[in-house]
Amino acid sequence: MSSDIIRLLPDAVANQIAAGEVVQRPASAVKELLENAIDAGAENIKLIVKDAGRTLIQVIDDGKGMSSTDARMSFERHATSKIKNADDLFNLHTMGFRGEALASIAAVAQVEMRTKRRDDAVATCIIIEGSKVISQEPCAASDGTSISVKNLFFNVPARRNFLKSDAVEFRHILEEFERVALSHPYIGFSLYHNNAEIYRLEPGNAESFQGALRQRIVALFGNPYNQRLVPLQEITDIVRVSGFTCKPEFAKKTRGEQYFFLNNRFIKSSYLMHAVQASYEQLLPSDSFPSFFIFLEAPPSSIDVNIHPTKTEVKFEDERAVYAILRSGVKRALGQYNIAPTLDFEQEMSIEIPYKTPENPVSAPGIYVNPNYNPFHPSPETAPDVNRKSSFGSSSSFGKIPDNWQEMYATHMNTGGMHLPSDTVAPGLEEDFAEQQEIEHEQEKQHSGNIWQLHEKYILTPIKSGVLVIDQQRAHERVLFERFRQALESQHSASQQKLFPDTLEFSPAAAAVILSILEPLNEIGFDVRHFGSNTFVVHGVPAGTEHLESSSLLEGILQQYMENDQDLKSAPKENIARALARQASIKSGRKMETEEMRALIDELFGCEQPAYAPDGKPVFINFPIEELDKRFKR
Ligand code: ADP
Ligand code: MG
Numbered sequence: 001m002s003s004d005i006i007r008l009l010p011d012a013v014a015n016q017i018a019a020g021e022v023v024q025r026p027a028s029a030v031k032e033l034l035e036n037a038i039d040a041g042a043e044n045i046k047l048i049v050k051d052a053g054r055t056l057i058q059v060i061d062d063g064k065g066m067s068s069t070d071a072r073m074s075f076e077r078h079a080t081s082k083i084k085n086a087d088d089l090f091n092l093h094t095m096g097f098r099g100e101a102l103a104s105i106a107a108v109a110q111v112e113m114r115t116k117r118r119d120d121a122v123a124t125c126i127i128i129e130g131s132k133v134i135s136q137e138p139c140a141a142s143d144g145t146s147i148s149v150k151n152l153f154f155n156v157p158a159r160r161n162f163l164k165s166d167a168v169e170f171r172h173i174l175e176e177f178e179r180v181a182l183s184h185p186y187i188g189f190s191l192y193h194n195n196a197e198i199y200r201l202e203p204g205n206a207e208s209f210q211g212a213l214r215q216r217i218v219a220l221f222g223n224p225y226n227q228r229l230v231p232l233q234e235i236t237d238i239v240r241v242s243g244f245t246c247k248p249e250f251a252k253k254t255r256g257e258q259y260f261f262l263n264n265r266f267i268k269s270s271y272l273m274h275a276v277q278a279s280y281e282q283l284l285p286s287d288s289f290p291s292f293f294i295f296l297e298a299p300p301s302s303i304d305v306n307i308h309p310t311k312t313e314v315k316f317e318d319e320r321a322v323y324a325i326l327r328s329g330v331k332r333a334l335g336q337y338n339i340a341p342t343l344d345f346e347q348e349m350s351i352e353i354p355y356k357t358p359e360n361p362v363s364a365p366g367i368y369v370n371p372n373y374n375p376f377h378p379s380p381e382t383a384p385d386v387n388r389k390s391s392f393g394s395s396s397s398f399g400k401i402p403d404n405w406q407e408m409y410a411t412h413m414n415t416g417g418m419h420l421p422s423d424t425v426a427p428g429l430e431e432d433f434a435e436q437q438e439i440e441h442e443q444e445k446q447h448s449g450n451i452w453q454l455h456e457k458y459i460l461t462p463i464k465s466g467v468l469v470i471d472q473q474r475a476h477e478r479v480l481f482e483r484f485r486q487a488l489e490s491q492h493s494a495s496q497q498k499l500f501p502d503t504l505e506f507s508p509a510a511a512a513v514i515l516s517i518l519e520p521l522n523e524i525g526f527d528v529r530h531f532g533s534n535t536f537v538v539h540g541v542p543a544g545t546e547h548l549e550s551s552s553l554l555e556g557i558l559q560q561y562m563e564n565d566q567d568l569k570s571a572p573k574e575n576i577a578r579a580l581a582r583q584a585s586i587k588s589g590r591k592m593e594t595e596e597m598r599a600l601i602d603e604l605f606g607c608e609q610p611a612y613a614p615d616g617k618p619v620f621i622n623f624p625i626e627e628l629d630k631r632f633k634r
Helices: 011-022 026-039 068-073 086-090 101-107 157-162 166-183 209-221 270-279 319-339 405-414 429-438 472-490 508-516 518-523 550-567 572-584 594-605 625-631
Strands: 044-050 056-061 110-116 123-129 132-139 144-150 188-193 196-201 229-235 240-246 258-262 265-267 292-297 452-454 458-463 466-471 495-505 527-530 535-542 620-624
Touching: 011 101, 026 044, 026 056, 026 101, 026 144, 026 166, 044 166, 068 123, 068 132, 101 110, 166 188, 166 196, 166 209, 166 258, 166 265, 166 508, 196 209, 196 508, 209 229, 209 240, 209 292, 229 319, 240 319, 258 270, 270 292, 270 319, 292 319, 458 472, 458 594, 466 472, 466 594, 466 625, 472 572, 472 594, 495 550, 508 518, 508 535, 508 550, 518 527, 518 572, 535 550, 550 572, 620 625
Parallel strands: 044 188, 258 292
Antiparallel strands: 044 056, 056 144, 110 123, 110 144, 123 132, 188 196, 229 240, 240 292, 258 265, 452 458, 458 466, 466 620, 495 535, 527 535
16 A cells, blocks of 8 residues: 555645736736735835836835734735634725735745834845745835835746736736726826836825826826816716716727726726717717726625636626616716716816917818829829828739639639638638638639629629628728738838828827837838837828828727737737738728729739638628529529
8 A cells, every 4th residue: 555645735835826826927916016005005106117027026105014023924825914704804995805915926036025114113124035034134114115026937937938028018017007096096106117217196186086086097198088088976876886988089999998996996897898888879980989987886795706816807796787877877977078068177287279360260171082083093103192092002012913803712712722821810710611612613704893882891792603792891901911911021111201290199008019019110111200208200101091190090000909919929010910901991881982892802802811801700701692592492
């Protein structure tokens, strides 16, 4: 008989395993440390980060500090001052309570803590590495606590290697910072990254929370927000709703700042997000999203308290009621704003109002259209650029387009051994392929006269075996994507210089990402230059996008770049090509002329992968005539 084999893990190992749950990346440590500082009653909190948190995360607070015994205890697992018994779990007023964060962080980093209570003469300094206390001694320090987390995951190479690029990791840190800063507008915060000051957020001085929140939003996301916000106030027994949503005209093309806080904690909820979106009903064009900063308060007993530290999802007892209250609350707020513009005297902001002067006469806005302009014909050298209305450049510069696309379609579908294109990602496409391949393919005859647009969204054209239904936006995205990608590869990007360069100011978070992709952006045809801190000057844009406003073009690319970066893990250049194609493409809902549609179809079938949009969704489907016959029970 062999001996018994079960044994207890040493504490250090147990801590390291537990740490995997609590500390997944630098941003998780940032969140925990910020929350501890808030729980300690800090009025000012400073976050210092180096190399997106890999090298250093330091949080300095002016909170209540710890005794030297507590300082040592705080690193023990399940050591907390915040709850004493199980009942306390249902009456929580602090951000943390599990007593796991510091133990977990100390298990996977080199941690130095200095802490001092106001009434103590000396501070305590503790150094811990991988759960091992290296030293503990009295030292000099100011009131409050400073914790430095150095070389995160130094003893867990697998974790360290798993981290994404600095841009992505820093983006996560910013997200946590922004969430905490938004929900605590009376606390001052500052953030430094690699010695540069990214944020300095003064403690709010407005009397109402709503007023302080407004100040905080403006400080975080910029002055223009002051005019965009619509205050919310809905008080019911089930839930109280406050905070802000934004005027419909400032909705963004991509999900931007959308925040829910439940009892002052950030939460995610696609269900509630839907409620907000629904309250805008007719006010928003499809696929645009309002910014919002919504605070919900509900009795803890009506919420399924998910005590997992990293989860942000929640479940309400009466979810449908919360949905309805939120929806009507937002609707009512929007209605009020429509009737009477909201006046808010709590914050004095100088708002620039353009006005009429003798030197600046107001002229009626006009629309100038060249009726003879055809975006699909190479414009003569002398054609004024202002008339370029389509994102199609002159096709001649991007290789010849076959006009026998119908044959190409047939051949394309006939190449039996087709496999998933490398730049598509959606799962489950193989089935579609099989289905497509079953279609019978004779040589297609030209049916050149017949092209229709359906619901300003689909292009219909007969082919010999049936009817081809093409999604106009996806088709154009595919065309542009291949064009931009090719331009990047051949390093021959066409750029359109701007007569008047645009100066754009971004949020610190966005600016950090732009800086990190400046080179590929300029390779693809932008001429964007960094103008210090968060300001960039756009001197040129990729040819074919000059009809778009550079600020929303860049903003859109940025947003999508970040989404792609997390979901697809594609190379930066390909990612930018994809994002740019999305931004510059003809959208659903745009009326297209026959010639334009024909040109698009030709270009599409000149592509390497006409069947799929860059995001992997199908570009067209074929309705075989037999299918129609079957439906008509012939
Ligand atoms: P929790 O926050 O869940 O209690 P932590 O591991 O985050 O667990 O912290 C353990 C304890 O250390 C806290 O309960 C608190 O008493 C103390 N502590 C942590 N950070 C600070 C700080 N910045 N200031 C004062 N006390 C702190
Ligand atoms: Mg904590």
